[in-house]
């Protein structure tokens with residue numbers, strides 16, 4: 001018998017989400033030093049250590065949210081149902097202009113992290129300001145984040161110029177490169193808010209330090225039109241022309257690529273973070289995801305910030321995606337349950353270039369594992385676990401969350417951050433934001 005740190009026994013189903021969609025029934029998983037060391041029926045007989053009995057549970061890889069702005073959780077539901085311009089100019093930007101700070105980002109991130117953990121998210125990709133605050137929260141709680149500060153051509157809360165933003169990102173990368181939980185990235189905001197010069201300088205840094213290039217591309221028709229007028233090309237072609245389209249790029253949204261651009265994305269190895277609920281709520285449109293996957297583009301799932309979603313439930317997001325594209329293409333075979341769940345796991349890991357570490361439940365991978373409580377009436381009878389997760393379950397059916405071998409959620413209770421503490425933070429900021437609102441209306 002070999003001692004390990006944690007054993008998950010008697011799991012009803014393990015959906016490994018590997019390339020062959022290998023699954024195990026009534027099996028056990030052994031975890032040591034943050035990694036999965038063994039999977040199989042006889043694991044129980046060969047290892048000993050702290051044990052969780054997982055009868056009635058489905059194990060899947062920790063979910064990966066490939067695009068969000070965690071701190072914007074403080075603006076959840078604020079100014080909803082307005083035209084985009086009104087929403088941004090009268091609601092979002094005034095609050096951000098007044099309040100965005102280390103404290104704002106730290107507080108907003110803690111609410112977001114509570115929600116993401118409760119919904120089974122073990123890694124998220126963030127772009128906002130004061131990412132050092134996000135890194136501090138994640139390092140303390142032991143949650144993975146691919147973190148980038150938004151770089152724009154106009155002054156931001158953290159940088160007066162894009163060059164300052166790039167320099168600060170370089171410092172951030174040096175500080176966190178090689179960390180267990182923080183994967184630093186560079187985040188030029190979008191092709192219509194960054195000049196070609198800024199975009200190229202950001203790519204130089206991405207290449208120098210071998211990090212992800214996280215950017216919004218082709219989110220709205222307005223963006224496509226603006227880039228066309230300014231540079232004579234649609235966004236993807238514009239980026240190719242200036243030499244920043246390659247496999248480091250994680251493109252959030254990608255709602256309006258042309259067929260030619262989809263081919264280009266596949267050829268260059270660009271990854272996409274599909275954010276269907278945000279695109280629907282902000283009326284941006286419907287991304288041609290089945291076409292992109294067909295062309296060979298890696299597509300992960302993202303919630304975007306809660307100001308435009310309005311939740312961080314990745315299971316809900318893949319459910320929306322699977323149904324949205326069936327309806328749009330009038331074809332029920334499009335984006336099946338396995339593919340949808342892969343977007344939130346294996347493909348999400350590829351999208352952030354971490355497929356060697358996370359995204360599947362396999363020997364040697366990091367022990368980022370989520371257990372779903374399938375022993376509930378709304379998930380039964382259970383003919384197919386993939387179908388049940390994507391179409392019947394909600395994020396709140398997540399029972400246990402393990403990151404790097406450590407238990408973060410158990411019996412549907414978040415262990416690493418207190419619910420009342422999170423609710424107090426939310427209340428504090430609601431009052432501050434409402435007071436600002438009243439002051440500006442006067």
Ligand SMILES: [Zn+2]
Nearest residue numbers: 216252304305
């Ligand atoms: Zn975004």
